[in-house]
Amino acid sequence: MEITAQHVWLMISAAMVLLMTPGLGLFYGGMTRAKAALNMIMMSFISAGIVGVVWVLWGYSMTTGDGVLGLFGNPFASFGLQTLVGSPDLIKAGYSATFAIITVALISGAIADRAKFGAWAVFVAVWVTVVYCPLAYMIWGGGLMSADGALTAVFGQVIDFAGGAVVEISSGTAALVLALIVGQRHGFAKDPNHRPHNVPFIMLGAAILWFGWFGFNGGAATTAEQAGLIWVNTLVTPAAAMLSWLVTEKIRHGHPTSLGAASGVVAGLVAITPSCANISPVAAICLGLVAGAACAVFVDLKYRFGLDDSLDVVGVHLGAGLIGTLALGFIALPVDGQGSGLLYGGGFQQLVAQSVAVVITVLLSGVGTLVIGRAINKTIGFRVSREAETAGVDLSEHAESAYAFGEMGAAFNPTSHAVPHSPAVSHSPAIQNPAGQRAKEDSFA
Template identity: 75%
Template sequence: MDLTAGHVWVMISAALVLLMTPGLAFFYGGMTRAKAALNMMMMSFVAVGLVGVVWVLWGYSMTGGDGVAQLFGNPFASFGLNSLIGTEDLIGAGYGATFAIITVALISGAIADRAKFGAWTLFVPIWVTLVYCPLAFMVWGGGLLSADGAVGGAVGEAIDFAGGTVVHISAGVAALVLALILGKRQGFGKDPAQRPHNIPFVMLGAALLWFGWFGFNGGAAGTAEEAGLIWVNTMAAPAAAMVGWLMTERIRDGRPTSLGAASGIVAGLVAITPACANVSPIGAVGLGIVSGAVCALAVGIKYRLGFDDSLDVVAVHLVAGIVGTLSLGFIALPVEGAGGGLFYGGGVGQLVAQIVAAAIAIALSAIMTAIIGLAIHKTIGFRVSSDNEVSGIDLSEHAETAYEFGGLGVGGSFHPFAEQALSQQKTAQPQTTQQNVTEGIHS
């Protein structure tokens, strides 16, 4: 078959979505402390490597095909993708891989500053296999939540064009579960050194995410008309969410922040993801404002409930994912064969379908993440030692530092001073919080 404009667009979209994971690395890396920035970025980068391999071997097969009890596809149906050679299906397989990659990478922000890199590299392929792939099959691959599935056929098919349930709700729930398993960072809520160390990185990451999101949402567009609606909505919702977040900060705190602007953009992108092809531009603006304001308020939940979601994955991805998914029950445009949301006179059917899909995604991710996370935590351990957490996990986990300050930085295990720095770290007494603060950016 000749290469068509549609094929090219999907491949370009896949490249845009793949870029989102390095963008996420900058977004998360800037939000951590300087001494944990490299570890945070590596958690995103290694997700590309691990999930890329899993996807080729069995992940793609689990998201389609005949399926097992409508829960997941046969892992061996297209093992190694050999059966796809010579077909255009390889393009779709590559596009799907980029979604799986960034989904698991999103989770890492909740456990910043304190997770063992080895434990994370074990968690990633297991979670993608047992959570992401089954959920993708249920929603997009003809499984339980599809129109012909047992649940979708009973309560109606939920709308999730680009991943409100499959990507953001599942990742947000997993982030919460892991944050509870690993526990709080030392000095959580008290140590000012836990604030973001590089806001320009955060804003760069948000910009790269927004850029890539046009492929994330638009890659599956079937017509030019649908693609236009998706593009405008993907521009409008995060723009409005940024305004909503900044307005909330201005009213609550007295001043808007650059971190709030970047976070608002991401919240709006998350909220529009499931709805991008099914709401009007006005609906996208309204959804953006609501998601920006709600997520800005949700950031404080972790302090009231006492869990340490380091980089607010729960407040942004879980909350905005739920807002975007449920909003379709109200503002989904009517289409042929469906009445749309409540605001268009469509009745409660679509809202019920959205609630059920969200509930199943929450339950699956929560249960499976708890099993995987606890198994790792109770065996090899998921959290670094308190000494390594205080002194910085970049050095203890990677023998590197992100910055060179007066000759104290190192550039990897090959560096002539790496072993010396590691030895000094192991023998040094843990610093107090006050010492960390007075040493400024090194903390």
Template identity: 70%
Template sequence: MELTANHIWVMVSAALVLLMTPGLAFFYGGMARAKAAVNMMMMSFVSVALVGVVWVLWGYSMSSGEGIAQLFGNPLASAGMTDLLGTETLISAGYGATFAIIAVALISGAIADRTRFSSWSLFVPLWVTAVYCPMAYMVWGGGLLTEEGFIGQTFGAAIDFAGGTVVHISAGVAALVLALILGKRHGFSNSPFHRAHSVPFVMLGAAVLWFGWFGFNGGAASSAEEAGLIWINTLAAPAAAMIGWLVTERIRDGRPTSVGAASGVVAGLVAITPACASVSPVGALGLGLVAGVAAALAVGLKYRLGFDDSLDVVGVHLAAGLVGTIALGFIALPDGGEGGGLFYGGGFAQLAAQLVAVVVAIIFTAVPTALIGLTIHRTVGFRVSHEHEITGVDLAEHAESAYDFAPDDDYAETSTRGDDKARLPV
């Protein structure tokens, strides 16, 4: 079969999405403490390796093909992908793998500074198998939430073009569950706990994420017209969300921050993910603005409610994912002049479908995540010891550190004053 422009675009998009996970590593690594930066980045990198293996062996099969009870595909149908050799399906299979990788990597930010690397490496393949693959099948593979599925036929099919429920709501719910299982970091209190140790890393990570997101949203575009709309919306929503977040910071805290700007971008990207092909550019601006404000406010809930979501996965991905998914019930454009959101005269049908999809995603993610997390926590242990958390998980888990502070004359002088620890950001 001849290689077409569409094939090439999907392959390029897959490469862009794959780049997002190293971008996430920089984003999370910069936000973590200096003594946990290596561990934080490794949790993203190892997700690429583990999910890559799972996807080839059984993950792709579970997310596509003939379903079992409309929940997941037959794991043995395309095991090893040997039956796909010589077909163009391998291209879309590779594209799908990158979504699974970034989805599970997102969860890691909620448990920064205190996670055993071996336990995380066990959690990744289990979660992708039990949660991500079934969710992908139910939303995109012909399962329960599609037009052919039982829930879709009963309540209407939800719109999720690029992963509002499959990636962001599921990752946000899983992050909350793991944060509750592992408990709070030592010294966590109901006030801002610590600042990002490397703001440049955070900004770099956000930039790479935004760049890769054009492939994340645009890779499945079916026409030039749709691709153009997706591109503009993927620019507009995070731009407006950044402004919304910065204004919220300015009013609430007195000053806007660089980390807030980066987080606002991510919140806008999350919100536009399910809606990128279904809202107008003006709708994308409004959606981004609301998502930026909502996420900026949501990140403070961990202090009020007392759960330690280290890097605000719940506040950004779950909150903005909910905003983007539910908003489609109001601002989705009519399809061929029919349907659409409430604001376009489409009635409550689409809103009902979006709400049902959200409920299903939350329940279906929370229960198996809790089972997996608790099993690991009570057997091999999910959290490092108190001593290792204090000294730093980088040294304890990897015998490495992100920074090597060479003893120079200035350092020797400060050491004699007993304030050398100020040289190392935590």
């Protein structure tokens, strides 16, 4: 079969979406403390490594084809993608893999500074198999909530063009549950404001995410008209969300911040994900204004409830995902001249369909994450020791440091396999020379 422009665009979009994962690593790495920056980047990279292999072996098969009770596809139907070799559908398989990668990587921000890398790796493999693949199948692959699904026949067709439920709500719900399982960082109650150590990293990461999101939302466009609508909506919703976040921040805290600008952009991107092809540009601006202001408030609620969602995954991804998905019940454009959203005379049908999708997504991701997280926590343990957390998970989990300043770099011993409990903590230069180097380290921690 001769390659077409649509094939080329899908491959380019897949590459753009894949770039979002290291972009997320920079975004998260900048938001955490210096002694955990590499660990956050590695949690994104290992997600790409594990999910990439899982997707080829059985993941893609679970999201398409004939399924089991409309819940998930046969994992052996295209095992190893052998049946797709020689077919252009292999491009679609690769494109869909990048969605699974970024979805599970998003969850990592909720447990920054304190998770075992090995436990995270196990979680990635199991979660994408047990939670993500069935959900993707149910909504996109021919399952219960797809066009011909059993639930669609009862409640109507859910709109989730690029993953408001499949990607954002599922990862935000998982982040909430996992943060509760792993628990608060030491010192969170006394000093909840663990400040970002590298704001330029955050801004660069947000810029990469915004760039990649045009492939994320636009990769599945089937017409030039649809692609144009998606592109403009993906531009204006995060733009409006950034502005409303900054205004809200100014009113509530007195200063608009660069972290707020970056977070507002991400909140807008999340909100437009399910509806990018189904709302007007003006509605997209309104959606961004609501999502930015609401999420600026949501992220502060973790302090009131004592939830150590380290990097605001719940407030941004679950919050904006819910807003964007449910908003379609009100502002979805008419289809074939008939009303869809309430504001277009479509009645409550679309809102009901969106609500059902939200409930199923929250239940599947919440229960699945609870079972997986508790099983890992009860066996190999999800959390590093207090000593390792104090020394920094970069050192304890990877024997590396993101920054080397003079004696700090010279004192680090990458050949040591000791985990910093008591004597091994001496590998940390801050402990070797508390009077001098500690002050230098704290300025970057």
